Amino acid sequence: LGLGCLQIVLDKGQQENWFSSAFIVWLSIIAFVSLVSFVVVELFTDQPIVNLRAFRNRTFSTGNIIMFLGFFNLFASIVLLPIYLQTLMGYTAFLAGLVLGPGGIATMIALPIAGNLVNRINPKYLLAFGITVNAYATYLMSNFNLHADFHTVIWPRIVLGVGMGFFFIPLTTMTMSGIRREEMGNASAIYNLLRNLGGSFGVAFVTTVLSRRAQFHQNHLVEHLTPFDSAFQMFSEQGAKFLHYRGFWESAAEYGSLGMIYRELLRQASMMAFNDAFFLVCIIMSCVLPLVIFMRRAKPGAAPGMH
Numbered sequence: 008l009g010l011g012c013l014q015i016v017l018d019k020g021q022q023e024n025w026f027s028s029a030f031i032v033w034l035s036i037i038a039f040v041s042l043v044s045f046v047v048v049e050l051f052t053d054q055p056i057v058n059l060r061a062f063r064n065r066t067f068s069t070g071n072i073i074m075f076l077g078f079f080n081l082f083a084s085i086v087l088l089p090i091y092l093q094t095l096m097g098y099t100a101f102l103a104g105l106v107l108g109p110g111g112i113a114t115m116i117a118l119p120i121a122g123n124l125v126n127r128i129n130p131k132y133l134l135a136f137g138i139t140v141n142a143y144a145t146y147l148m149s150n151f152n153l154h155a156d157f158h159t160v161i162w163p164r165i166v167l168g169v170g171m172g173f174f175f176i177p178l179t180t181m182t183m184s185g186i187r188r189e190e191m192g193n194a195s196a197i198y199n200l201l202r203n204l205g206g207s208f209g210v211a212f213v214t215t216v217l218s219r220r221a222q223f224h225q226n227h228l229v230e231h232l233t234p235f236d237s238a239f240q241m242f243s244e245q246g247a248k249f250l251h252y253r254g255f256w257e258s259a260a261e262y263g264s265l266g267m268i269y270r271e272l273l274r275q276a277s278m279m280a281f282n283d284a285f286f287l288v289c290i291i292m293s294c295v296l297p298l299v300i301f302m303r304r305a306k307p308g309a310a311p312g313m314h
Contacts, residue, residue, distance in 0.1 A: 009041030013204075017211040021218060058193045061186065067194065069301045070182025071201045073134075077174055078205035080141055080292045083213040084148065084167060084285070090217075091281050092160065095153060095274060106161050110168035117172020130177035135299050137177070140170030142292040149285035153278055181302045213284045221280035228272050 012034045023031050049055040062068045085107065092098040092106060121133055144167035151160065179198075186194045 009038045009045060012038035014207060017207045020211055021214045057196065061190065061194050061197060064185050065301060066185050066303045067182055069298055070178055071198060073178055073295055073298050074198060075201045075205035076291060076295045078202045079209035080145065080288055081171060082206035083209035083288045084145055086210050087213050087281060087284055088164065091151065095277055106164055109161055110164035113165045113168030114172045117169045118176060121173045121176040125177050125180050129304055130181050131299050131302055131304060133173050133177040135296060137170050137173030138292060138296050141167060141174060142289050144170055145285050145289040145292060149282050149289055151281065153274060216284045216287060217280050220283045221277050224276035224279040225273065228276055232272065
């Protein structure tokens with residue numbers, strides 16, 4: 008019940024304007040009460056359904072936090088990128104898919120490489136490398152503009168794919184290394200749950216940031232857009248001449264020119280909102296890096312089988 012209500016809150020929150028909606032408020036209350044009650048009951052039950060005492064293991068606890076934030080970053084980036092490509096750059100769904108595809112191939116290549124290195128190099132170093140690469144990839148995305156070509160947008164996705172390959176293997180190896188075999192099923196369930204929740208929170212976060220920052224930048228740009236500005240006058244005159252040449256009446260061409268200016272303003276505001284969202288994701292991922300210090304190195308050959 009708690010997880011179901013939480014998922015609805017994350018999925019519908021932005022659409023319902025979050026806590027301005029009584030529907031979201033009540034679902035949030037139900038989710039909070041249900042999840043807190045579940046935690047209390049599980050902690051004081053001799054045979055819990057989900058053994059939350061596994062979080063006493065420092066490496067397991069830290070690993071779950073890192074996994075949560077890692078999938079927060081991954082899903083946020085995956086959601087933002089195709090929206091940017093299709094709404095601002097005019098890409099078709101097929102072309103947007105071509106941009107995302109190489110990132111998956113990069114991950115497939117990076118995973119076995121990381122798997123071979125995890126017993127030769129301290130997994131902490133591999134994990135730190137993966138986190139750094141992921142943060143760098145989202146930083147590159149935060150520098151996108153309305154004139155970016157295909158290669159410019161595909162490269163950060165490939166970098167992100169490589170980073171994720173070096174993120175999953177060492178993190179899973181270290182997180183599960185201190186878990187006894189009989190507790191592996193319970194630990195895996197918790198690990199996968201937090202991974203999925205991280206993705207849901209990431210999507211909810213970036214969609215909210217995108218909407219709010221687009222509105223902010225739109226208001227800011229409008230404040231600096233006046234009929235007395237020379238650039239505004241030049242663009243307006245050029246737009247009117249273009250539309251008049253295309254067969255519009257003079258008055259209709261003038262109004263159409265203003266519409267073109269406003270449409271460009273919306274595109275610029277949306278672009279800056281995407282930059283803000285990508286940059287925030289980069290900052291969040293960068294903050295994960297210090298947590299690697301609290302992870303304990305796994306014993307050689309201790310990597311568990313995880314799905």
